[in-house]
Amino acid sequence: MVNLAKMVPADDLIPDDLLRRCLDHVLRTQGSRALTYAPLEGLPSLRELIVADLARQGVPAHADDLLITTGSQQGLDLVARVLLDPGDVALMELPSYVGAISAFRNVGASMVGVRQETDGIDLDHLEHTVVRLRAEGRRVKMLYLVPNFQNPTGLLISLPKRTAVLEWADRHDVLIVEDDPYRDIYFPDVSTEADTRPIVADDRSGRVVYLSSFSKTLAPGFRVGWVSAPPAVAAKLELSKQAEDLCTGGLDQRIVYEACRRGLLESHLPRLRAHYQQKRDTMVAAIAREMPDQVSWIAPRGGFFLWVALSHGATSAEVMPLAQARGVIFVDGHAFFVDGTGQEFMRLSFSAPSPTRIDEGIARLASAVKEAGSYARSAT
Amino acid sequence: MVNLAKMVPADDLIPDDLLRRCLDHVLRTQGSRALTYAPLEGLPSLRELIVADLARQGVPAHADDLLITTGSQQGLDLVARVLLDPGDVALMELPSYVGAISAFRNVGASMVGVRQETDGIDLDHLEHTVVRLRAEGRRVKMLYLVPNFQNPTGLLISLPKRTAVLEWADRHDVLIVEDDPYRDIYFPDVSTEADTRPIVADDRSGRVVYLSSFSKTLAPGFRVGWVSAPPAVAAKLELSKQAEDLCTGGLDQRIVYEACRRGLLESHLPRLRAHYQQKRDTMVAAIAREMPDQVSWIAPRGGFFLWVALSHGATSAEVMPLAQARGVIFVDGHAFFVDGTGQEFMRLSFSAPSPTRIDEGIARLASAVKEAGSYARSAT
Numbered sequence: 001m002v003n004l005a006k007m008v009p010a011d012d013l014i015p016d017d018l019l020r021r022c023l024d025h026v027l028r029t030q031g032s033r034a035l036t037y038a039p040l041e042g043l044p045s046l047r048e049l050i051v052a053d054l055a056r057q058g059v060p061a062h063a064d065d066l067l068i069t070t071g072s073q074q075g076l077d078l079v080a081r082v083l084l085d086p087g088d089v090a091l092m093e094l095p096s097y098v099g100a101i102s103a104f105r106n107v108g109a110s111m112v113g114v115r116q117e118t119d120g121i122d123l124d125h126l127e128h129t130v131v132r133l134r135a136e137g138r139r140v141k142m143l144y145l146v147p148n149f150q151n152p153t154g155l156l157i158s159l160p161k162r163t164a165v166l167e168w169a170d171r172h173d174v175l176i177v178e179d180d181p182y183r184d185i186y187f188p189d190v191s192t193e194a195d196t197r198p199i200v201a202d203d204r205s206g207r208v209v210y211l212s213s214f215s216k217t218l219a220p221g222f223r224v225g226w227v228s229a230p231p232a233v234a235a236k237l238e239l240s241k242q243a244e245d246l247c248t249g250g251l252d253q254r255i256v257y258e259a260c261r262r263g264l265l266e267s268h269l270p271r272l273r274a275h276y277q278q279k280r281d282t283m284v285a286a287i288a289r290e291m292p293d294q295v296s297w298i299a300p301r302g303g304f305f306l307w308v309a310l311s312h313g314a315t316s317a318e319v320m321p322l323a324q325a326r327g328v329i330f331v332d333g334h335a336f337f338v339d340g341t342g343q344e345f346m347r348l349s350f351s352a353p354s355p356t357r358i359d360e361g362i363a364r365l366a367s368a369v370k371e372a373g374s375y376a377r378s379a380t
Numbered sequence: 381m382v383n384l385a386k387m388v389p390a391d392d393l394i395p396d397d398l399l400r401r402c403l404d405h406v407l408r409t410q411g412s413r414a415l416t417y418a419p420l421e422g423l424p425s426l427r428e429l430i431v432a433d434l435a436r437q438g439v440p441a442h443a444d445d446l447l448i449t450t451g452s453q454q455g456l457d458l459v460a461r462v463l464l465d466p467g468d469v470a471l472m473e474l475p476s477y478v479g480a481i482s483a484f485r486n487v488g489a490s491m492v493g494v495r496q497e498t499d500g501i502d503l504d505h506l507e508h509t510v511v512r513l514r515a516e517g518r519r520v521k522m523l524y525l526v527p528n529f530q531n532p533t534g535l536l537i538s539l540p541k542r543t544a545v546l547e548w549a550d551r552h553d554v555l556i557v558e559d560d561p562y563r564d565i566y567f568p569d570v571s572t573e574a575d576t577r578p579i580v581a582d583d584r585s586g587r588v589v590y591l592s593s594f595s596k597t598l599a600p601g602f603r604v605g606w607v608s609a610p611p612a613v614a615a616k617l618e619l620s621k622q623a624e625d626l627c628t629g630g631l632d633q634r635i636v637y638e639a640c641r642r643g644l645l646e647s648h649l650p651r652l653r654a655h656y657q658q659k660r661d662t663m664v665a666a667i668a669r670e671m672p673d674q675v676s677w678i679a680p681r682g683g684f685f686l687w688v689a690l691s692h693g694a695t696s697a698e699v700m701p702l703a704q705a706r707g708v709i710f711v712d713g714h715a716f717f718v719d720g721t722g723q724e725f726m727r728l729s730f731s732a733p734s735p736t737r738i739d740e741g742i743a744r745l746a747s748a749v750k751e752a753g754s755y756a757r758s759a760t
Contacts, residue, residue, distance in 0.1 A: 102623035
């Protein structure tokens with residue numbers, strides 16, 4: 001089975017030897033101290049290191065308002081619990097990350113979709129939506145965004161749009177929840193670090209809650225994410241975390257800290273970028289070769305995903321069993337739409353499989369797509 | 381400052397050298413695989429090992445219905461989210477563990493207290509309470525219990541009472557949430573393993589949700605707990621965990637598994653028991669020496685805590701600043717009562733400080749207690 005469904009970094013890109021040395025150092029120098037409860041808000045050293053790193057990128061943050069979370073999924077869950085009461089509206093891109101959708105649904109939030117364009121969220125539709133909802137008396141609390149190489153579309157929000165979104169949020173007094181785990185994984189052939197400047201960097205009014213993690217760059221097994229928020233929100237997130245899991249694993253935090261302190265993460269990033277860029281090329285070439293007339297796509301400028309639209313009338317759910325029978329799996333794009341649409345999309349991940357497996361997987365998928373297309377034609 | 385407030389194992393009892401060897405083995409044999417996402421429900425090997433261990437103790441459990449959690453605090457949080465709707469009643473002992481109180485409060489549950497006797501929960505009061513609440517039309521969903529060496533009282537529920545509680549729950553169709561992190565830490569001078577037999581061991585009707593963790597025995601820095609539940613509940617807990625943190629740290633789980641597989645935990649337990657038993661003796665002797673007329677207590681038969689009642693009319697909140705001024709801190713017992721009572725109780729932890737520090741801490745505390753008593757007398 002070729003797995004194009006997994007949301008994971010490639011195993012062979014996890015620097016396990018180097019991380020093992022970090023771990024060794026931690027246990028040799030700190031002994032049993034490294035194995036006791038970590039502080040609720042996270043290790044001070046790690047929080048300060050993240051803040052310093054953010055400062056270098058132009059993002060103002062304070063260690064006091066930065067909370068280490070058990071992966072960024074916990075950050076999303078805490079944000080939902082603290083910011084959303086039942087019935088509150090969270091605006092979500094169409095499509096949007098399923099982990100956020102689950103967390104927001106869990107607290108009884110009402111999610112309303114906003115369309116995307118190729119350079120990110122559709123500003124006209126965003127404006128129209130908030131005006132309409134407010135006129136209906138709905139409480140619009142937040143806009144959830146993945147600005148860089150979004151899961152599932154791989155899209156990047158353009159810099160002018162980021163500025164415009166922030167102005168929009170100020171004008172309508174809406175919080176922005178900016179979820180940014182893929183930022184470091186831009187592809188140098190078509191992107192630069194400047195293209196990925198987070199929205200929070202220009203937040204002057206304290207309305208952006210910013211989340212990220214080390215899962216996509218260092219190793220996903222470490223459940224170490226973080227959330228930086230305006231002080232009043234940060235204090236509530238911390239309280240909510242206490243009842244949720246007391247603290248994030250101390251050993252994981254110490255290894256991550258040590259890896260960053262030594263510059264290991266920094267020096268690892270160019271390799272990651274080159275690796276995933278090449279795999280994107282492999283997948284795009286395979287799709288262009290195998291099924292150019294059946295699907296359309298936009299080659300991503302970073303991240304892990306290729307978002308593919310079926311153009312022949314079949315749905316992703318119809319392709320799925322045919323694909324599985326041929327030995328390839330992917331994720332049905334439908335799950336990422338809070339408005340129930342998106343039946344024609346497939347999310348294909350190129351991060352984990354090898355180039356050879358990507359070629360094989362796309363060949364199998366193309367055969368399934370074509371068969372589904374022939375059924376769709378005969379039905380109409 | 382002598383810290384008698386901390387809910388932590390003694391640092392010098394964390395077998396960091398042995399755990400380091402386990403870790404080394406894990407990374408050497410599994411490499412980067414050990415650093416990828418763990419399965420949502422936890423590592424199969426660890427779940428099977430826990431189930432086998434439970435079976436040896438007479439507890440029927442199935443790996444499919446056992447979920448690894450990010451510490452047992454997450455287990456409590458998931459239980460709250462899955463089992464309690466706003467307004468549902470959770471019956472709680474007076475006093476009860478604050479971590480559970482926070483988790484249940486977070487979901488809008490209504491907590492109603494049930495008195496304790498020296499051998500555990502007061503069965504008459506339990507019966508009376510459920511009958512009264514049901515007559516009022518309240519939805520009584522669960523009874524939360526810490527059967528062994530409860531935090532904060534250190535009490536053990538007697539075996540006949542465990543049987544009676546289970547019968548009571550069957551009769552009234554109430555779930556029991558049995559939180560059991562201290563079970564392994566019985567003191568051999570006054571307890572045996574048989575005294576700690578979990579309620580779930582005799583559950584024939586699938587109404588006990590059973591939680592524990594490795595934090596009190598192996599090391600708290602590993603955020604590895606677990607919850608075993610009836611199948612329908614287990615499936616919901618798993619779904620809820622997915623939105624909360626995707627998975628528990630894989631490296632932590634692998635080290636814990638390796639430590640258990642090698643018998644390290646098993647061989648470590650007698651040392652833990654002897655150590656904490658001796659510290660309990662130290663603290664009890666110090667209190668009997670320093671303030672026999674001002675306080676009363678029951679020497680615990682296991683666990684980390686000594687629960688002390690002020691008998692001279694002062695409250696724990698009045699003692700607190702006087703104690704801090706003398707260089708000792710403890711936890712105000714009031715926080716553990718869901719009915720707003722308990723002002724006269726102090727929770728003293730003997731787990732972390734050395735015997736010398738315990739002696740010093742109790743001497744300081746006695747001075748504070750006596751001063752608070754003299755104010756209380758002059759006020760009446």
